[in-house]
Amino acid sequence: xxxxxxxxxxxxxxxxxxxxxxxxxxxxxxxxxxxxxxxxxxxxxxxxxxxxxxxxxxxxxxxxxxxxxxxxxxxxxxxxxxxxxxxxxxxxxxxxxxxxxxxxxxxxxxxxxxxxxxxxxxxxxxxxxxxxxxxxxxxxxxxxxxxxxxxxxxxxxxxxxxxxxxxxxxxxxxxxxxxxxxxxxxxxxxxxxx
Amino acid sequence: xxxxxxxxxxxxxxxxxxxxxxxxxxxxxxxxxxxxxxxxxxxxxxxxxxxxxxxxxxxxxxxxxxxxxxxxxxxxxxxxxxxxxxxxxxxxxxxxxxxxxxxxxxxxxxxxxxxxxxxxxxxxxxxxxxxxxxxxxxxxxxxxxxxxxxxxxxxxxxxxxxxxxxxxxxxxxxxxxxxxxxxxxxxxxxxxxxxxxxxxxxxxxxxxxxxxxxxxxxxxxxxxxxxxxxxxxxxxxxxxxxxxxxxxx
Numbered sequence: 398x399x400x401x402x403x404x405x406x407x408x409x410x411x412x413x414x415x416x417x418x419x420x421x422x423x424x425x426x427x428x429x430x431x432x433x434x435x436x437x438x439x440x441x442x443x444x445x446x447x448x449x450x451x452x453x454x455x456x457x458x459x460x461x462x463x464x465x466x467x468x469x470x471x472x473x474x475x476x477x478x479x480x481x482x483x484x485x486x487x488x489x490x491x492x493x494x495x496x497x498x499x500x501x502x503x504x505x506x507x508x509x510x511x512x513x514x515x516x517x518x519x520x521x522x523x524x525x526x527x528x529x530x531x532x533x534x535x536x537x538x539x540x541x542x543x544x545x546x547x548x549x550x551x552x553x554x555x556x557x558x559x560x561x562x563x564x565x566x567x568x569x570x571x572x573x574x575x576x577x578x579x580x581x582x583x584x585x586x587x588x589x590x591x
Numbered sequence: 592x593x594x595x596x597x598x599x600x601x602x603x604x605x606x607x608x609x610x611x612x613x614x615x616x617x618x619x620x621x622x623x624x625x626x627x628x629x630x631x632x633x634x635x636x637x638x639x640x641x642x643x644x645x646x647x648x649x650x651x652x653x654x655x656x657x658x659x660x661x662x663x664x665x666x667x668x669x670x671x672x673x674x675x676x677x678x679x680x681x682x683x684x685x686x687x688x689x690x691x692x693x694x695x696x697x698x699x700x701x702x703x704x705x706x707x708x709x710x711x712x713x714x715x716x717x718x719x720x721x722x723x724x725x726x727x728x729x730x731x732x733x734x735x736x737x738x739x740x741x742x743x744x745x746x747x748x749x750x751x752x753x754x755x756x757x758x759x760x761x762x763x764x765x766x767x768x769x770x771x772x773x774x775x776x777x778x779x780x781x782x783x784x785x786x787x788x789x790x791x792x793x794x795x796x797x798x799x800x801x802x803x804x805x806x807x808x809x810x811x812x813x814x815x816x817x818x819x820x821x822x823x824x825x826x827x828x829x830x831x832x833x834x835x836x837x838x839x840x
Contacts, residue, residue, distance in 0.1 A: 429669070430662055441658045451656045458658050459786030464667050485681060529651045548645045553615045562742060569606040576609065578642060 414478050420470045432455070434463055439550065442487050446545050448539045449492045450497065461486040476559055484560040487542065494538070527530050532582035540575035545569055604634055612641045664793045668785050772839070773800040773810035775822060778833035781807075791828055795821050808833070 420428035440461065448517045464485050472481055512568065533541060546552045554572075558565045604627045610616050626634045739768045775797070779788065788809075792798055796816045802809030811834075813821045818836070823832040 398781050426669075430666075433662055433665065435658065437658050437660060443703050444658075445656045449656075454656055455658050455790050456660075456784060456786040459661075459668070459789050460784050462665065463672060463785055465667060467672055517593075525647075529647055533648065533651075542650065547609050547613055547615070551615055553617075553710065555611055569755050570594050572609050573606055576644065577643070579648075580640075582642075583647075 415474075418469065418472065418474070418478060421466075429466060431502065432465070436482060438464065440482075442549055443483065443545060444486055444490050445544075446533075446541050447487075448494055448497070453493050453497060457489045460489050462481075464489075477556065480556045480559050481555075483550070484562070485541075487560050515532050523543070528583060529579075532579050535582060536575050536578060540571050540578070543571045544579075547572060604628070604631075605637065608634070608638055609640050609645070612638060612645055613744055623674060661789065664789050664798060666745040666790050667799050668720050671802070672785070751814050773812050774818070774837060775825070776829060776833070776835050777802075777809045777811050777825065778807055779809065780830040783830040787830065791825070791830075795824055797821065797825070 403475050417428060417432070422557065437458065443550065444457050444461075448454055448457065461482065465482055474477070476484075488557070531543070539561070543557055546557045546560065547554075552560075554565055554568045556567045562570065592779065598794065603622055607616060607620055607624050628638055788799070792811065795813070797811050797813045800810040800812050801809075804810075811825075822834055822836060825831055
C-alpha cells in the first residue's frame with residue numbers, strides 16, 4: 398500500500414528548491430552547473446523518447462537549458478521547477494520533431510548487436526527488451542511521454558498535464574490507452590518479466 | 592462485485608492505478624484506490640500487473656542515448672547570452688554612451704559612436720574600420736578562392752586587434768572565456784540555434800571565442816586535430832555559410 402506523503406520531506410524539498418532558484422536568479426554558475434548535470438541525465442531519456450536522433454536530442458537539451466538560464470528570473474514558482482523545465486523541453490522537442498522527417502527512424506536494432514556467444518538467459522533478456530522497446534516505440538509520442546513522465550520521472554498527473562498543456566483527464570486517458578497498447582504488444586511476454 | 596464497484600473499475604480507479612503504483616497520488620485518491628482494491632480482486636490484480644509493467648519499462652533503458660556532458664562549451668554560450676542581454680539593457684537605458692578608450696576600436700558601434708564621439712577624425716576612423724571589416728567579411732562567401740593571407744587577413748587583423756585589446760567587445764570576456772586567439776571566423780545560417788552551434792563546435796574540437804559581431808560573424812578556435820580537415824568539415828555543414836582561417840598556425 399502507498400504511504401501518505403511525508404510532510405516533513407516535502408517541506409525540505411520545497412525549501413531546497415527555493416534555495417536553488419534563488420541561487421540561479423543570482424546567476425550562481427555553480428548552481429546552474431549542478432542543474433545542468435542533473436537534467437542532462439533526466440532529459441536524455443525524456444527527449445530521447447520523443448526524438449531518436451542523438452544530435453537533435455543534444456540540441457533540444459542545450460536549447461532547453463539556455464531558456465532556463467535566460468528565463469529563471471521570470472519563473473514565478475506557480476509550478477515545481479522540474480515541471481517548468483520539462484514543459485520547456487517538451488515544447489522544444491515538439492518543435493524539433495516538426496523539422497525532421499522521421500524522428501525515430503535511425504535507431505539500430507538490438508538484433509544487430511547480439512553476440513553469438515551470449516548465454517541463453519542473456520539472449521532471452523535481450524529479446525524481451527527488444528519487444529518492450531518496439532512496444533514503446535509503437536506508441537504515439539504523446540502516449541510515450543505520459544508513460545515516461547509517470548514511470549521514470551514519477552510525476553503526478555497534474556504536473557504532466559501542465560507540462561503537456563492538456564487537461565488532467567487527457568493525461569489519464571492517454572496513460573490508459575498507452576498501457577493497454579503496451580500490454581497488447583507484449584502479450585504473454587509480460588509474464589516473463591519478473 | 593457490486594454494480595457500483597464495476598463502474599469504478601471501468602473508470603476512475605483504473606485510470607489512477609499507474610500513479611498509485613508510482614506513489615504519486617494525493618490522500619483522497621489513495622483512499623479511493625485502496626478502498627476499492629481491498630474489495631475488488633480484479634483491480635487488485637491489475638495493481639500487481641501495473642507494478643510489473645512499470646518495472647519492465649523502467650528496466651529497459653540501457654540503450655537510451657545519454658547526452659554527453661559539455662558544460663564548458665555550454666558555459667560559453669551562457670556568457671554570450673548574458674552579453675546580449677546586457678547589451679540590450681545598456682542600449683535601452685543609456686542615450687549617451689561614453690567614448691571608448693583611445694586605443695580601442697568598437698567594432699559594432701557606429702550608431703552609438705555617432706551619438707557620443709564628437710571628434711570627427713575618431714568617428715571617421717571607426718566608421719572606416721567597421722566598413723572595411725564588414726565589406727571583407729560579407730564579400731568572402733562570394734569569393735571562395737580568396738586565400739586566408741589575402742583579404743581575410745586584413746579583416747582578421749582588425750578583428751583580432753579588437754577582440755584582444757578591447758575587453759568590452761569580446762562577448763565572452765565577462766565569463767572569463769578562453770582568451771586564446773581565434774583561428775577561424777564563421778558566419779551561420781540565421782536559423783541555427785545556439786544549441787546546434789554548440790554541438791557542431793564540440794563535435795569538431797572547436798570552441799567559440801566571441802561573437803556574433805556586427806557582421807554576425809563568430810570567432811572560433813579549433814583546438815585540436817587536423818586544422819585544415821576540421822575547417823573543411825565546418826565549411827561542409829549545412830548551417831555554416833562561411834568558415835575561413837585567420838591567423839592559422
